[in-house]
Amino acid sequence: MPTKQKGKTRFFVLIALSFLLFLSGCGEFKDIDKMVFVSMIGIDKSDNPKKPYKIILKLYVPTSSFRQNPTPQYSYLIKDGETLAETIAILEAHLDKELDFGHSKLIVLGEKMMEDEKNKEILDFLIRRPDIQMISYVAMGRPNAEEIVKFVPNGETSLQPTLFNYFGNTGAESSFIITTHLFDFRRTMNEYGIDPILPIVEINEPGSHFIIDKSIILAKDRIPYELDAEKTLFVKILADSAKSVFFTVEREGEHFVTRLDNIKPKYRVERDGNQVTIRIKIKLTGIITESRNTLDNRKLPEYNRMLEQEMKEKLNALIDEMKMKGYDPFGFGLRLQSHTLPKDRMTDQEWRTAFKNAKVEVVVKSNLKSTGSIQ
Amino acid sequence: MSRFYYYLILINMIANIISAVPTILLRYSEDGSVSALILGVFLGTVIVVFFTKFFNAFPGITFPEMLVQTTKKWFYYPLLFLMAIMWFLAGVSTLITYTFLLIRFFTPDIPLTLMGLTLVLSVIFGCFMKTDRVLYTIEIVFLINFPIIVFIIFKAYTSKDLNWDFIKEAMLHVVEMPNVNAVAACIFLSLGVVNLVIFNRFFTHKQHFGLKQIIVIAFIASATIFTTYFVPIGFHGIKEIDELVYPWIATSDSMRMRFFLIERLIYVFLLLYLGMAFLSILIHWHVSVELFKFIFKLEKWKYKDLNIGYGILILLFAASSLFIILTLSEYQLFRYSVYFFNLTAVIFFLMPFLFLWIRRRMKGADKTKGEN
Numbered sequence: 236m237p238t239k240q241k242g243k244t245r246f247f248v249l250i251a252l253s254f255l256l257f258l259s260g261c262g263e264f265k266d267i268d269k270m271v272f273v274s275m276i277g278i279d280k281s282d283n284p285k286k287p288y289k290i291i292l293k294l295y296v297p298t299s300s301f302r303q304n305p306t307p308q309y310s311y312l313i314k315d316g317e318t319l320a321e322t323i324a325i326l327e328a329h330l331d332k333e334l335d336f337g338h339s340k341l342i343v344l345g346e347k348m349m350e351d352e353k354n355k356e357i358l359d360f361l362i363r364r365p366d367i368q369m370i371s372y373v374a375m376g377r378p379n380a381e382e383i384v385k386f387v388p389n390g391e392t393s394l395q396p397t398l399f400n401y402f403g404n405t406g407a408e409s410s411f412i413i414t415t416h417l418f419d420f421r422r423t424m425n426e427y428g429i430d431p432i433l434p435i436v437e438i439n440e441p442g443s444h445f446i447i448d449k450s451i452i453l454a455k456d457r458i459p460y461e462l463d464a465e466k467t468l469f470v471k472i473l474a475d476s477a478k479s480v481f482f483t484v485e486r487e488g489e490h491f492v493t494r495l496d497n498i499k500p501k502y503r504v505e506r507d508g509n510q511v512t513i514r515i516k517i518k519l520t521g522i523i524t525e526s527r528n529t530l531d532n533r534k535l536p537e538y539n540r541m542l543e544q545e546m547k548e549k550l551n552a553l554i555d556e557m558k559m560k561g562y563d564p565f566g567f568g569l570r571l572q573s574h575t576l577p578k579d580r581m582t583d584q585e586w587r588t589a590f591k592n593a594k595v596e597v598v599v600k601s602n603l604k605s606t607g608s609i610q
Numbered sequence: 611m612s613r614f615y616y617y618l619i620l621i622n623m624i625a626n627i628i629s630a631v632p633t634i635l636l637r638y639s640e641d642g643s644v645s646a647l648i649l650g651v652f653l654g655t656v657i658v659v660f661f662t663k664f665f666n667a668f669p670g671i672t673f674p675e676m677l678v679q680t681t682k683k684w685f686y687y688p689l690l691f692l693m694a695i696m697w698f699l700a701g702v703s704t705l706i707t708y709t710f711l712l713i714r715f716f717t718p719d720i721p722l723t724l725m726g727l728t729l730v731l732s733v734i735f736g737c738f739m740k741t742d743r744v745l746y747t748i749e750i751v752f753l754i755n756f757p758i759i760v761f762i763i764f765k766a767y768t769s770k771d772l773n774w775d776f777i778k779e780a781m782l783h784v785v786e787m788p789n790v791n792a793v794a795a796c797i798f799l800s801l802g803v804v805n806l807v808i809f810n811r812f813f814t815h816k817q818h819f820g821l822k823q824i825i826v827i828a829f830i831a832s833a834t835i836f837t838t839y840f841v842p843i844g845f846h847g848i849k850e851i852d853e854l855v856y857p858w859i860a861t862s863d864s865m866r867m868r869f870f871l872i873e874r875l876i877y878v879f880l881l882l883y884l885g886m887a888f889l890s891i892l893i894h895w896h897v898s899v900e901l902f903k904f905i906f907k908l909e910k911w912k913y914k915d916l917n918i919g920y921g922i923l924i925l926l927f928a929a930s931s932l933f934i935i936l937t938l939s940e941y942q943l944f945r946y947s948v949y950f951f952n953l954t955a956v957i958f959f960l961m962p963f964l965f966l967w968i969r970r971r972m973k974g975a976d977k978t979k980g981e982n
Contacts, residue, residue: 242915254731337874362860365714368874369863405868418864419771422847426776476770566775573778576785577640 271295271332272339274309274396276367277380278319278357279345286315287353289345290322291384292334298393307393311385319360336366340399342373342417343436345380349451349459358421369418372402375433375451383436388444398436401447410477411448411464427583428568430454432470435461452562460562469553473515473565475500481524484538484545489528493542493603495521504571509585511593513554513567519546519601530606538606543599550597558595561587611662611817614745617752618809618893619658619827622802623834624759625890627858628883629707630947632838634795637852637944639843642789644781647835649788650796653959655828660962661803662819668972670814673807674904680971687905693807694901696954701894702931703947705729708887709935710943711859715880726935730928733888737895737927738920741811744896748889755885762879763837766865772844780840780848791948794955799838800831804958805893808900855940899923 277291292312298304312329316322327334342361344354361367376383383398391397400406402414413434423431435449448464462470471477480495497520505512523530523538530538557563568586575581581589626632635643668676677686709726717725736747766772806813842857845864854860862879872878902908902923911919938946 239915366718369860370866370874403866403868416771416864416866418845418860421850422773422776422845425850426847427849566773569773569775569779573775574782576782578785 268297269332270335271297271330273334273336274339275341275343275384275398276336276339277343277345277376277384278348279376279380280347280351280353281315283315286317287351288317288319288322289313289315289381290319290326291381292323292326293384293396294334295338301393304393307387307391307396309387313381319357320364336364337368339367340371341396341402342367342371343376343380343383344373344433346375346377347379349375349453352456354424354453358417358424361417362421367417369416371417372399373415373417373420373433374402374436374447377435377437382438383445386438386442386445390444398445401436401445402434404478408478409448410471410480411467413450413467413471414476423566424453424455426569428563428570428572428586429566430562430564432462432564452564454562457561460560465549466553466556469550470564472498472517473500473502473550482542482546484541486541486545489526489538489541491523491526491528491530491538493521494524495519495601497521502565502567502570504567506571506575506581506589509589509592511571511589513593513595514598515550515554515596516598517546517550517600519599521601521603522605523603523607526606530610532606532610535603535606539601539603542601542603546599546601547597550599551595554595554597558591558593561591563590567593611819611823612813614749614809614812615662615806615817616830617745617748618805619800619802620756620830621748621752621886621889621893622805623799623831624756625704625883625886626799627834627838628711628856628887629704630944631795631799631951632842632857633855633944634948634951635792635839636842636854636857638789638792639780639848639851640783640786642783642786643792643839644784645786646788646790646792647796647839648784650793650799651828651832651835653793653955654797654800654831655824657797657958657962658800658803658827658831659824660965661806661958662823664962664965664969665806665810665813666817666819667969668810669816670811672811672900674901676968676972680968690901690905692957694898694905696950696957697894697898697901698927698930699950700954701733701891701898702934703943703950704887704890704894705733705931706935706938706943708884710940711856711880712884714856715859715876722936723932726932727928729888729891730931733891733895734924734927736892737899738924739896741809741896741900744892745809745812748893751885751889755882758878759882759886762862762865762875762882763841765867765875766837766841766845766861769865771864771866772841773847774844776847777840777844780843791952794951795948796835797955797958798951799835801954801958802893805897808897809893895927899927 272295273292274295275293279289279291280287281289290313294310294312296308296310298308312326314322314326316325323334344357362369388397401412404414413432415431415433420431420433423429431453433451433453434447435451437446439446448467450462450467450470452460452462454460468477468480472480475498477498480498481492482495483492499518500515502513502515505514519542568590572580635647638646674686674690677690705726709722709729713720713722713725736744739747842854842861843851845861846854846857851857859876863874863876865875867873867875906919908919908923909917911917911922
């Protein structure tokens, strides 16, 4: 029936056209020129005890073209407040545009904030807000978040803040940089048997660039514990996130540096009554890159043995230190939980004492392939 | 089996990743969810087998047509009405969840009504299409979305951030007694097969349904349920996983694609699931519309040449779903979803008994009448 079909089509067109009424002016939707994008969030402890939080937002300043403004320009919003959400709401009144957190990739927490046991509160806010990415990086700023957020190192272009490139193996692939995402921070914060660890961001002495090679372990109810560069490296090795590690061996008259490209740690945690045994097995593959003395290709097995001993000593020392202080960034407790039935699981307190008295066995298997281009 | 049959089952499973199902499962994560998963997969597969075997025996005949031939009016009208309402609600629950999601993550500035209305209007006209057209629509959208969804899930499993220790820790809760609500939510995942009550119209030839097909379905069900439940745990730990209102959205937000066009995967994920939610609502509401059509004989409600019956139904659907969207809070949505899943689980478990009855009566019923 063609007439009926025609009537139907007309009716449909009419309905479709009436939808256009809904599009009147996009009254509720903000165009990009009405928004300002936050690039970093800094959270510091303020001096005012009534308003404990100091929020620093680094905002991108829009430029018409890259050629006109090759040097980066940012504007900053700083405000003290009692709660984070409220403070940001007040900050929004300082702007003519709407704040958009969707592109913020880094959250810097001030050093003083760490000692304040406020992490739960901060995390709560950051997770609760849907536009803050869960894959944004979290770092600790030294001496405080404000300086780190405001600092623009030499050579930074207006393409993106240099600081982002340090994390997530996008730019730098250093084995000293711990990368912690927001969701990772949250899960390690909540879970028993694993402690969150954050990288420490510093500015070097003349003030030209960042240094990120230390890290800090935050335990739930104890003061944070700082790790220097070397310990950070070993934590990364044990956590299977180190890409390529330079490791110096100095013993028996030899002094050489190895480059370990392939590091495969495996660990098992076993429990017998209240005695916990941690068995760590690490496989290393690499080459020698530097040496004081002339090396001999035939003696590679011996160099292997030296590397194994050296590595074992260092790892043992680190784990012993962690044990003594009671910090567990590796997740040994979690590993134990993962093969214990719920009714047999230790409480947090029990685990902590068990961890302190744990036996640690480290086995290192190294495989040095060559002495480099020369012997 | 025809590929369209698998679409029906798969879409219901995949689309429910964003609905209340994972929230319910994860709420009882330390309270008997894991054993409920196993039981749920098993019972879900049993339901699928019963339904498929039954409908396969009468190719091309819809459930209402069978009921007319075999049962009394006082019985089948209320039953079909109940099913129509339930399937409407199943669509609404997906709709609400998705509206909330879009508001929360995509466009926080757009008012709830407008968002809901846009979604309702984009789906509702599709529901009045012919059954085969609906299936063709499903195929197109599904084939575009499904490979990317599989890719994302593959990325999730291969991600270094997925901590298997959490997953193992969660798995060991298997020793607890299964939780009833979790079982029901799990069974709901497999209830895509119930759509055959109307979609059987399309399957006019008797199809082969043997052990191989059952194994495929059981495998799909277990893989989906495993992913639905354990991947969020792997990314967010088990202790406070129930804190997350949308576990899967948080999970997709935790995945990072370093060298992809968009680094933040959540937007890709939300767009893909917009397609999936569309399909899920389309299927559920198509069934619901067809049942309503049958019950109230809507084709006959005519004013001059215009079919007001359909108009009324559209208005009713749009108005009631908008009303529900505006009144429900997230917590209520969760609570009512629990009741709803429990109800569906019970009802569709009783269905096979009805099937036995129908089957016996159908043998005696006039064969030629059924084919009309």
